Amino acid sequence: MATLQDVANKAGVSTSTVSRILHGKGKFTSAVQKNVHQAIKELNYQPNSNAQALASNKVALVGIITPNIAAPFYGRVASGGAATAREHQYKTLIANSFRDAEDELNAIYSFVAQGCRNIILHSMTLSDEKLIELARQIKGLVILGRYVEKIANRCVWIDNVKASKLAAEYILQKGHKKVAVLSYAQTQCDPSQRLTGAKLAFMEAGLEIPEDLIIFNDGQVADGRLSVQKLLDNKAEFTAIIAYNDLIAIGAIKELVKRGIKVPQDVSVIGFDNLFLAEISTPELTSVNYPIEEMSRYAVELSIRLTEQPNIHIEQTHLFISSIVERDSTADVNQNLVAAVVTS
Amino acid sequence: MATLQDVANKAGVSTSTVSRILHGKGKFTSAVQKNVHQAIKELNYQPNSNAQALASNKVALVGIITPNIAAPFYGRVASGGAATAREHQYKTLIANSFRDAEDELNAIYSFVAQGCRNIILHSMTLSDEKLIELARQIKGLVILGRYVEKIANRCVWIDNVKASKLAAEYILQKGHKKVAVLSYAQTQCDPSQRLTGAKLAFMEAGLEIPEDLIIFNDGQVADGRLSVQKLLDNKAEFTAIIAYNDLIAIGAIKELVKRGIKVPQDVSVIGFDNLFLAEISTPELTSVNYPIEEMSRYAVELSIRLTEQPNIHIEQTHLFISSIVERDSTADVNQNLVAAVVTS
DNA sequence: CTGTTAGCGCATTCAC
DNA sequence: GTGAATGCGCTAACAG
Numbered sequence: 001m002a003t004l005q006d007v008a009n010k011a012g013v014s015t016s017t018v019s020r021i022l023h024g025k026g027k028f029t030s031a032v033q034k035n036v037h038q039a040i041k042e043l044n045y046q047p048n049s050n051a052q053a054l055a056s057n058k059v060a061l062v063g064i065i066t067p068n069i070a071a072p073f074y075g076r077v078a079s080g081g082a083a084t085a086r087e088h089q090y091k092t093l094i095a096n097s098f099r100d101a102e103d104e105l106n107a108i109y110s111f112v113a114q115g116c117r118n119i120i121l122h123s124m125t126l127s128d129e130k131l132i133e134l135a136r137q138i139k140g141l142v143i144l145g146r147y148v149e150k151i152a153n154r155c156v157w158i159d160n161v162k163a164s165k166l167a168a169e170y171i172l173q174k175g176h177k178k179v180a181v182l183s184y185a186q187t188q189c190d191p192s193q194r195l196t197g198a199k200l201a202f203m204e205a206g207l208e209i210p211e212d213l214i215i216f217n218d219g220q221v222a223d224g225r226l227s228v229q230k231l232l233d234n235k236a237e238f239t240a241i242i243a244y245n246d247l248i249a250i251g252a253i254k255e256l257v258k259r260g261i262k263v264p265q266d267v268s269v270i271g272f273d274n275l276f277l278a279e280i281s282t283p284e285l286t287s288v289n290y291p292i293e294e295m296s297r298y299a300v301e302l303s304i305r306l307t308e309q310p311n312i313h314i315e316q317t318h319l320f321i322s323s324i325v326e327r328d329s330t331a332d333v334n335q336n337l338v339a340a341v342v343t344s
Numbered sequence: 345m346a347t348l349q350d351v352a353n354k355a356g357v358s359t360s361t362v363s364r365i366l367h368g369k370g371k372f373t374s375a376v377q378k379n380v381h382q383a384i385k386e387l388n389y390q391p392n393s394n395a396q397a398l399a400s401n402k403v404a405l406v407g408i409i410t411p412n413i414a415a416p417f418y419g420r421v422a423s424g425g426a427a428t429a430r431e432h433q434y435k436t437l438i439a440n441s442f443r444d445a446e447d448e449l450n451a452i453y454s455f456v457a458q459g460c461r462n463i464i465l466h467s468m469t470l471s472d473e474k475l476i477e478l479a480r481q482i483k484g485l486v487i488l489g490r491y492v493e494k495i496a497n498r499c500v501w502i503d504n505v506k507a508s509k510l511a512a513e514y515i516l517q518k519g520h521k522k523v524a525v526l527s528y529a530q531t532q533c534d535p536s537q538r539l540t541g542a543k544l545a546f547m548e549a550g551l552e553i554p555e556d557l558i559i560f561n562d563g564q565v566a567d568g569r570l571s572v573q574k575l576l577d578n579k580a581e582f583t584a585i586i587a588y589n590d591l592i593a594i595g596a597i598k599e600l601v602k603r604g605i606k607v608p609q610d611v612s613v614i615g616f617d618n619l620f621l622a623e624i625s626t627p628e629l630t631s632v633n634y635p636i637e638e639m640s641r642y643a644v645e646l647s648i649r650l651t652e653q654p655n656i657h658i659e660q661t662h663l664f665i666s667s668i669v670e671r672d673s674t675a676d677v678n679q680n681l682v683a684a685v686v687t688s
Numbered sequence: 689c690t691g692t693t694a695g696c697g698c699a700t701t702c703a704c
Numbered sequence: 705g706t707g708a709a710t711g712c713g714c715t716a717a718c719a720g
Contacts, residue, residue: 001456003713014691019715028689046457050397051713054696059394070423070637072416072620079414082440091454094438096426110435112345113390221624250624257626276416280565280594282601282626293414347697358707363699372705395697398712692719701710 002043010039022047053115062118062300063093063111065104072275073245073292074122077144080296081120088304090118101125112138118303120144120296124188140307142299145292146189152317154306156299158290160190163322164197167242167270167288170324172205175333176240176268181209182227182252184244185216191244194272198242213238217248224251232259239267239333246271250281253329264331274325283328291320346387354383366391397459406644407437407455409448410466416619417589417636418466421488424640425464432648434462445469456482462647464488464640468532484651486643489636490533496661498650500643502634504534507666508541511586511614511632514668516549519677520584520612525553526571526596528588529560535588538616542586557582561592568595576603583611583677590615594625597673608675618669627672635664 008015013032020026021036039045053059062085066074082092093116095107104125111119118140123131128148135141135151147157171179181198184191195214202208215230217223224247231238232255243249249271253263263269263283271278271287278285298318305312352359357376364370365380383389397403406429410418426436437460439451448469455463462484467475472492479485479495491501515523525542528535539558546552559574561567568591575582576599587593593615597607607613607627615622615631622629642662649656 004715005713015714016692016716017690020690023715026689032690046453048398048713049454049458050394050403051696052715053394054392054398054698054712055714055716057696057715068423069413069426070419072419075414075416075419075422078419078422078438079412079440082413082438086440091458092438094422094426094436096423096430109390110393114393114435277621277624280621280624348699349697359698360700360708361706364706367699370705376705392697395712396699398696398714399698399700401699401712690720692717694715694717696713696715698712699710700712702708704705704707 001048002045004045004047006043007036007039007045010043011035057115059115059117060088060090061093061111061114061116062090062120062303063095063107063116064120064296065095065097065107065111066122067099067124068096069094072277073273073290076293077120077122077296080293081300084297084300085118088300090300090304097123097125099125105130108134108138117141117307118300120299120303122146124186124190140303142303142306144295144299147317153314154302156295156302156318156320158295158320158322160193161197161200163288163290164194164242164272165201166197166322166324167272168198168201169205170286171240171242171268171270171330172201172207174240174268174330175335177207177333178213178238179209179240179242180213180215180231180236180238182224182241182243182248183214183216184219184248186219194244212236219245219248221247221251221254224248224253225255226251228252228255228259240330241267241269243269243271246273246275246278246281246285246287249285249287249329250277253281253283253285264329265334268330268333270324270330278325278327281329286327286330287325289322289325291322295320345392346389347392348389350387351380351383351389354387355379401459403459403461404432404434405437405455405458405460406434406462406464406647407439407451407460408464408640409439409441409451409455411443411468412440413438416621417617417634420637421464421466421640424637425644428641428644429462432644434644434648441467441469443469449474452478452482461485461651462644464643464647466490468530468534484647486647486650488639488643491661497658498646500639500646500662500664502639502664502666504537505541505544507632507634508538508586508616509545510541510666510668511616512542512545513549514630515584515586515612515614515674516545516551518584518612518674519679521551521677522557522582523553523584523586524557524559524575524580524582526568526585526587526592527558527560528563528592530563538588556580563589563592565591565595565598568592568597569599570595572596572599572603584674585611585613587613587615590617590619590622590625590629590631593629593631593673594621597625597627597629608673609678612674612677614668614674622669622671625673630671630674631669632666633669634666639664 004015008018064081069078085092097104122144143155147155215227217227271285274287274289278287348359352362408425413422429436441448466488487499491499559571561571615629618631618633622631
């Protein structure tokens, strides 16, 4: 690989001149510029980014940390973020945390060790305190999908309580009163907030969700099936299901249909995330939209602003809006079935 | 961030000693070792990987380049690769090429500029010659999902012709003779090979696929729908569809069902890739399995071997096996319907 | 406008 | 076994 020195020699100037021209700092005789550009082209020169990083203490690198980019939801985080990074001529570093706090910290520190200060973190394991501490240390740290009061200006999030309440209200509006909730067996953040939101809607309607209609599972399609099995085995009575996410919802539908229970005629199902999958499911899945890709793009923009504008003060939190996308898995409650279905 | 110097000062030794201990090179008094480790811990020292890279001309970085990691297929490439990289204590760099040859080259060069020699490339745009040239320059370049004769030992691939032939044979075995092929409108690699495979199977059976039953599209779910629309609008006669990939297959099924054509009773549909989605579709999709995640893991292993063992000679190409995963979207041809369905 | 100089943090000779 | 010295390729003062 050709170095700056090579280019400088070839163009008959010093390395600093080449460096300046490369970065468009200051002005130069156009003759010199031409020579330099010529030399760069002829030598196919590419700056060594490690040396750049070392010398300038800056790297054009966005690090994205999610539980697992193979999951469709996080895949969108990665692709949105990577695309935006690229627009700003940043490269993208990826790490999976696999929902492990230690792995997550390791990922962060290894990014930092590379001088990467632009980190987009979708964390479900670290404590608020830890995040606050990290945010103080890392200028470009942006928290995705979670709200932490003290660093609200670093948070790009949706209001899970509100969104889930919306979903529950939508179900209530359709006349459903006996509703099962398939939640995610994790004590933090999203799952508990979404559960709260659903409960809230019912409370406001003068109803409540009995504990035996709330099933916790592991958030995958297979878990949705299992949860429905459990409900039916317990002879639970319900005419609708509010699922923590689309995967669970799809699993639930599959199991219901397998048991001869029609969706949405007998039971309505609503998901959350509005993944690509929602349109593939049969019936197509009604879901709460989670604009994660836009959020991820925004998060990268924000992070870059945070690091490139040294004295920037952002007095704003970054709240995105979710809304119901109505498809075919939900319908008005069928009064005739209210008792029958349920004990099938 | 603490530096090597800080650690050395604190431990009362020189930087070179610390460096050696860090890499386990040579032997030391255990007292010194303890001091150093202590200092490292106390200072929470993390080596600066840019400096390491610059000094040693090595980086523990695997670069993965695919058209778009948001696509489910490439998401699996990224996650498999990232997981394996992590096991070897390599970090993972991601870039999307968006099927653009220039973007792809830029991504490669920017990785190289970082000293990254471990590159996993899923290219559908670069020519064989270019890939050969790149392979010569980049010791750890591994080509995923494509076979290039002259650098066969760098290729981790499946035999698309054979796999697609298998799919066609499977359909033929079920008695289908009028079969539509939904291919991908791209002249290179996989699409044309898969088409060839299907044609081959028919030829060997003394049949052929008429040109008007071969539709080219853009490979997404919506395109599958459109292609089926086109077929039906043309009053094409067919009892089975062989799709280039699962997305097309799912779109095709959706459109067929919408038109009142039953899958698999009236028309059988087989996909390719065996994505997660295949199980979500209704009916569940029969598909050709593409062990892409294992392949991606293997590719990373291979790349690391290639760079870490300087004089390694690999006299082997890395061919993975694909096989049919039978689900519910395919069935024996229904003789009564052969004429009827088709002209619906 | 341009060249000289001095590091960035680390690995790696070479001495001792 | 350990320390001192050198340089990886580049940026950023500082001179001129």
